[in-house]
Amino acid sequence: MLAKQGWRFIQNPNSLVCRLFKAIYFPTTSFWNAEIGLSPSYAWRSILHGRDVLCSGIRRHVGDGCTTNIWTDPWLQGENLSQYYRPHVQLVSDLFHHQGYWNLDLLRELFPIDVVNKIRALPLSLNSYADRWIWGADKHGLFTVKFAYHVARSLTLNEDSDGPNPSASLWNGIWTAQVPSKVKICAWKACANILPTRSRLSERGIDIDTHCPLCEEEVESPLHALRDCSVASEALSIAQFAPLSVVTQQSSVHEWLLSQVSHLSKRSFSALLMLIWAIWRNRNSMVWDALSKPAVEFVPLTLGWWEEFRIVHATPTKLPRSHSQKWKKPGLGFIKLNVDASFHQASGTAGLGGVFRDSNGSFLGGFF
Numbered sequence: 046m047l048a049k050q051g052w053r054f055i056q057n058p059n060s061l062v063c064r065l066f067k068a069i070y071f072p073t074t075s076f077w078n079a080e081i082g083l084s085p086s087y088a089w090r091s092i093l094h095g096r097d098v099l100c101s102g103i104r105r106h107v108g109d110g111c112t113t114n115i116w117t118d119p120w121l122q123g124e125n126l127s128q129y130y131r132p133h134v135q136l137v138s139d140l141f142h143h144q145g146y147w148n149l150d151l152l153r154e155l156f157p158i159d160v161v162n163k164i165r166a167l168p169l170s171l172n173s174y175a176d177r178w179i180w181g182a183d184k185h186g187l188f189t190v191k192f193a194y195h196v197a198r199s200l201t202l203n204e205d206s207d208g209p210n211p212s213a214s215l216w217n218g219i220w221t222a223q224v225p226s227k228v229k230i231c232a233w234k235a236c237a238n239i240l241p242t243r244s245r246l247s248e249r250g251i252d253i254d255t256h257c258p259l260c261e262e263e264v265e266s267p268l269h270a271l272r273d274c275s276v277a278s279e280a281l282s283i284a285q286f287a288p289l290s291v292v293t294q295q296s297s298v299h300e301w302l303l304s305q306v307s308h309l310s311k312r313s314f315s316a317l318l319m320l321i322w323a324i325w326r327n328r329n330s331m332v333w334d335a336l337s338k339p340a341v342e343f344v345p346l347t348l349g350w351w352e353e354f355r356i357v358h359a360t361p362t363k364l365p366r367s368h369s370q371k372w373k374k375p376g377l378g379f380i381k382l383n384v385d386a387s388f389h390q391a392s393g394t395a396g397l398g399g400v401f402r403d404s405n406g407s408f409l410g411g412f413f
Contacts, residue, residue, distance in 0.1 A: 048095035051076070052188040055103075055178050066092070098193050104181040107167060108174040110137030121163060122181065129156055137176075145169060215299070218306040222315040223355055228322040235298040235321065240267045258331050267298045270328055277324045280340035284320055284348065286313075316351065323347040377404045 054063045054076050070089055071079035077100075081093055105113045105120035113120050115137055116127045134140065134155070142148050146169070152161045179186030219232050234240045243255045243265040257265040260275045271277055286305075306314050323343055331337035375381035384399040401409040 048098040048193045049188065049190055050092050051096045051099045052103075052180075054092075055099075095193075102181055102193065104179055106177050106179045106186065107137050107169070108176045110139075110141060110176060113137040113176045115140070120176075121160070121167070124160060124163065126156075126160075129160075131155055140164070145173070212299070212303065215303045215306050218311070218314050219302075219318065222311070222318050223358065224315050224318050224322075224351065225354060228318050231322045231325055232302070232318045235267050235271060235325075236302060238267060238297065238299070240270070240298075240325070242267050242270050244269075259328060259337060268296070268301065271298060271321050271324055272301060274324075274328075276327070276337070276340055280320055280324055280344050281317075283340055283344045284316065286317060286320070316348065319347055319351045320344065372406075374406050375402070375404050379404060380409060 053060065054066070057063060058067075058076075066089065067076075070082055070085070076096070079093070081090060085093075100119075103119065104122060105118045107113055107120055114135060116130050116135070120137060134151070140148055140151060140155075147165055149161070149165070152164055156164070180188040180192065183189060183192055215236065216233075219229055219236070222229060222232075231240075238245070243253055243257070245267065246253050247255050255264045257263055257269060257274050262275075263269050263273070265274075269277075272281065302317075305317060309317065323346075327338055327343055372383070381402050382399055383402075384397065386395065386397045388395045398412065400411040403409055
């Protein structure tokens, strides 16, 4: 959606919104060259973030070539033409003959033959129309949020592929844990540093006492609330997780849980996430209702509830399929007799029957 707002800027530069932002943030330059400025609004920062996605998917469609810069605008897909810069030509229209055809002599002078061939392959219209921006991912050149999402996703994956991503194991451990969804969300918020502890609220400009509401000794950071507070530390010790002395080198919940997911089993890591959620829930009860349970009380309750959750959501064991018995033909020259009998206890009656078949499976006779 942020990239879409940037798309509107370049498609409708005379719109009221675009003129307003231009007057404030880039009065003397273009949207592409605009900087964030000294005191940007949240909206402007967001639009510039979306501009990065636009730059990766947008192209310049050449019409008359009068407004497309040869060296800086993305008009030739897959090529960075700035490396061939020549000051005596600037616009794509400078590469045309007066008749509207490519000046092949000039092209060969400026670019290597493979680039020349790509330029010659561009369709030119005899009806001169203005250059325009198009979205390269769409065959009609139209911007869609769907295609922009795919571009943004590919950029993220490319950044992650530059090297190993240690956080991937943590996110995978959280989202595949055998815990309720609300527990996963709580853990995700803590790792993303957006859990609304008092220190985080203070950083967001809220005038609030930053001391921990439980121990009242330290500033309540996310790590303090979930691990270092005396109540949280006691809860983790009761559940026999690593003592505090082993994990004090971590400075955030993200680092702490990253160290835990690497050596805990999936079951133990799920139990740890349950405890983190219970610790945070107990903390909220203290803040909002002035009620706080001791760790020796809420830890067994939490782990017991978690076991019930695991039993209810356990993957049922698949029983092996019973292969139904199939009748087999007798050997050549033999006859097979198959019999069956039943007894009805209430009436005291019984029955017996049989079937004769040859080696071809043909019915020969029977009795009952």
